[in-house]
Structures are given as structure tokens and as C-alpha cells.
Amino acid sequence: TASWNPCGGRSTASWNPCGGRSTASWNPCGGRRTASWNPCGGRSTASWNPCGGRSTASWNPCGGRSTASWNPCGGRSTASWNPCGGRSTASWNPCGGRSTASWNPCGGRSTASWNPCGGRSTASTNPCGGRSTASTNPCGGRSTA
Secondary structure (H helix, E strand, O other): OEEEOOOOOEEEEEEOOOOOEEEEEEOOOOOEEEEEEOOOOOEEEEEEOOOOOEEEEEEOOOOOEEEEEEOOOOOEEEEEEOOOOOEEEEEEOOOOOEEEEEEOOOOOEEEEEEOOOOOEEEEEEOOOOOEEEEEEOOOOOEEEO
């Protein structure tokens, strides 16, 4: 089926090869919001944020959902899945810099975030399972622990 939305755009509904329905509809702002099916039978969605940018959500090969969304400042904040099944996130701090958090091969989380002064403060996980941290002091030098 193909129908028209109140704003004059066309909204479509079609069927995927696996027998499920894949829909595409229009958001209030005039952009197209799509929902499609991945090869594994799960639904993968793509929608539009209020600021006019596209926010996407897709499925990883392992069956988990990987999301990408937009922060209020117009930058993209992403979250993706690592091969081991854990979630690795990347988000934006209030100052416009990117703060990242990723997962190490051993299953522990290794984080990197930004301090208020514009320097990067990092925290990582060592191979033995303990946390090894490195942070930036207010004076601009690095203080390690």
C-alpha cells in the first residue's frame, strides 16, 4: 500500500523478502522516517530528530541493536556494539567535545571523557582486569594513577 500523509508527502508500506512488512512514513517536519527489516528478521529503524538531522538505529550481525542518535547541540552521538556482545557508547559533552566510552577485548569497559576545562581525561582498563586511570589536572598537565 501507498498512502498520502496530511502534509502532502507519500507514506509507503511494502513487504520484505522474509515475509514481514517494511514501512516508511513521514514525520511532521516533512522529512521521511523509515523502518526496514534486517536480514535476520529483526526491525531496523531510522527516524528524524527535531533539529532536522537524521537519527539512525540499525542491527548488528549478532542480533543486538546498535543505535545512533543526535545530541541537542547538533552533533551526533553514537552507540555501537562490540564483537563480544557488549555495548560501546560514544556521546557528546555539554561543551561540544566528544566523550567516548569503548569496550576492551577482555570484556571490561575502557572510558574516555572530557573535563570541564577542555582537556581530555581518560580511564582505561588494564589487561589484568584492574582499572588503570589517567586524568588531566586543572593546570593542563597530566596526572596519572
